[in-house]
Amino acid sequence: MSAAVETPAGRTVEPTERRPARLAELFLLILALTAGISAFAMVGRSVTGELPGDFWAVSLLLTGISVAAHVVLRLRAPWADQVILPAVVLLNGLGLAMILRLELAGTKGADAWSQMMYTALGAGIAILIIWFLRDHRWIRRLTYTAMLVGLVLVVLPLVPGIGREINGARIWINIGFSVQPAEFAKIAFAIFFAGYLVANRDTLALAGKKVLGLQLPRIRDLGPILIVWAASLAVLVFERDLGTSLLFFGLFVAMLYLATERFSWVLIGLVLFAAGALVAASVFPHVGARMDVWLHPFDNELYNAVGGSYQIVQGTFALAAGGLFGTGWGEGYPYLVPYAFSDFIYSSLGEELGLTGLLAILLAYLLIVQRGLRTAIAVRDGFGKLLAGGLAFVMALQLFVVVGGITRIIPLTGLTLPFMAQGGSSLLANWIVIALLLRVSDNARRPSALPMRGTVAQGGGAMHDPIVVGAHDGRTPGGGVPVRRPAADAPSRGSTPSHPTEAISGPLDPRGDDPRGTNGGEHL
């Protein structure tokens, strides 16, 4: 790793053996913990007049988790993104504070300690993944296992005796405790789609006729898409949950688009989904009823109806009560909304932290998602790109479905706000997502000792050469020394537009840092 690297400019740069100190992450973690822990103290002071009973335990645990994750990242993924973990700790801490606040106010079902335990468990699993999974490409072996697991997880809530219907949506199973399998299924599907698409993207992208400027896929290539479309609609119809359905379908369409770069897939996907949803809404009364609640929540009849718009209207009232700056921790009445600690934690936070608080929370999510997408852009292998891109997008989509449901952009669904809503499944699954993103981002940003084949040939020698993506992509490793290395796609900018990524296979292929050493046949 200490070999000198020939830069395009012909100068010699010592690639950093020095690992990043991850001081930015440490500093941001301290900020995030301060926000979370002071929130614990404030909710206690304001609701009961004293520090909550669990204050020290919860504060120390959250701090311990953060420190442990930080240390493990230093040791095993030193180049990983430094913003993602602090943003997650911030969101998780604020969610815990709100659950604690609701529990202190006597809200039935709110259980901060259990949420803390699941946070610890989720972070623990994430730490194990980062520790033992040294290269994300290993997961690619699980492509078809993941598909199977994903399908089983989706079907589980429909199995009699295990499946549970809660609030009209059948997206839960009970195996001694309640699990929302869709949360895990989204990870399985992201892995499957990444593995499947990276192998089949050429066929999907290139074969087929062109109609009205859209490259249409061949009918036989439509198979897997139709299967996923049918599965998503089955979720919508039998599990009665638009959110989960939208989540899976959106994930697939997005990853399909990423892989094939064909907008026609997106269009076909959207049309299919909209058509399916419309038919479902008109044929199945429960789907139609949800639409009514979405469109006319303030209608008195719907408001008073069983399973009507009471919850969404109360949630809207909570948001309105928060106004610009919120009532302050513990000063509002978030518990008036049913499931204020889980499905409607967004409105609870909105009431007490106000628009300012919610925008900050949304920005924290945006930060995680955009860092995830940036990881996807930076990572060199196609599987990693699709996995990171898919996982980042699925988090954005879940947020959109949840918050969009509460603020009535789309009908309300049974999904929960990642890291904030009370619920073990959601916490565990999202911590796993974060572990995978961090792992991929470490690979993406880790400096390579390989001579940069092809870069010399293509590089014009100018300092602003387009291949120096690292610098303007913010991928400067912690040591402050810019390490120049080829980004997978960079040269593609100048190559044939119809087949951009293919241009880099061959001389530019940086497969040398693949520990397996053999990923031939992979299109990157």
Place this chain on the structure above:
Amino acid sequence: MNTTLRRLASVVMVMFLALMVSTTWIQFFHADELNSDTRNIRSIYAEYGRARGPIVVGGEAVALSKPVDDEFGYQREYTNGKLYSPLTGFFSLANGTTRIENTENDFLNGQADALWVDRLQNLLTGRDPEGSSVELTIDPKAQKAAWDALGDQRGAAVALDPKTGAILALVSKPSFDPNDLASHSTKEAGEAYTNLLNDDSKPLNSRATNWTYPPGSTFKLVTAAAALESGDYDADTSIDAPDTYQPPGTDRSIGNYGGTSCSSSGQMSLADALRISCNTAFAELGVDLGSEALYEQANAFGWNEPFQVPFTTDASIFPEPSDAFAPAFVAQAAIGQWDVRETPLQVAVTTAAIANGGEVMQPYSVDAVRDPQLEVVSETSPTSVRRAVSQETANQLTDMMIGVVEDGSGRSAQISGVTVAGKTGTAQHGEGAPPHVWFTGFAPAEDPQVAVAVVVENGGTVGTSEATGGAVAAPIAKAVMEAVLNG
């Protein structure tokens, strides 16, 4: 793939932007509308979660908010709830608020404009906001005396300071306990409210202020005042006092109480007619004066419009003169029968005006409002409503009323060492039913400290047609006046 990833990143930006816009739409642009939606009970929660100020009588809180461990944080409690509920009203999550709790709400909850300095201090010092205390004019001894003297009888007692209009006692029986309605359990409070509403004795309606009775002979004070004010009469003027009187245009005649004769001569002075409460004399006097004069005089004392004490009372009723208001009805009205209705408060106000030299003072029950630092925020200064009769008329009426107590129908209101002026009433209200009995008066006559009105329904414990204002109501009035004078 990076091109599509960048596009996807743009899509994500749009998604987040949509969420930010929709959140802003609700929290900023639509917040006011949503906050005022009747289905949004947050305003109620905010109201019930405040440290509400106490209602104070004689230095002690009769209504106060105690911290409790529930979702609201404070529970309204009423000490001696039944005794004071005609004043305090109730503060109920399920059933709203009434009376002082309602009219003084902005002071009690600390949101009144006048309290802005206080709120600013709270904001700066981080002190929890507290409501102001509302101090009532009630004399706790008089209130208690009235309550005890009424006993289990249905009725009401009102005592006023005739010089200021301050309400010294306001009792209604049967009463209700506002604690039952203040329960935070919507179910409990709702049931209590339904039971009170369905109770035939109507305990929720204050008989003192929101209940009208036929005034009976107490109205003769108004008729006598109209006569004196007309200038054609004085206390010694001899008027007709036949055994029966048949007004023009009717064949039904009016007799005297128990069919007795007022005077062997068929003539008597106005003062004597009032002293023995001669019906025929006042019926004929009323017809002679005419409905217009009686109407004007009644309105001058405050009839036909509600008082704000500060909660709104029922208006007493004297029908407007018209062709339908024939002499036969005028004769009945002049002795406080027919369609004439009067609240006990109005009876007390009339008497207090006579005691106060003819000047009607605005009755009020809130003496002062103090902020949590005990500084006076607002204080009620006595205000004159209007002059109902001249000083001279008031003096003559006083003399006549002294006669009633010294040597007439109201002898049981006598207090040793004190000159008491008064008037009894025995109001028929339906065939065969025992009469509602009245007494109104003031003392001491030469320097009035207290004016009082007492009504006992259906003859009270006597419960027969033998019941009279003198026998049943006058002792209660005496007890109240003594409580004030000895206080």
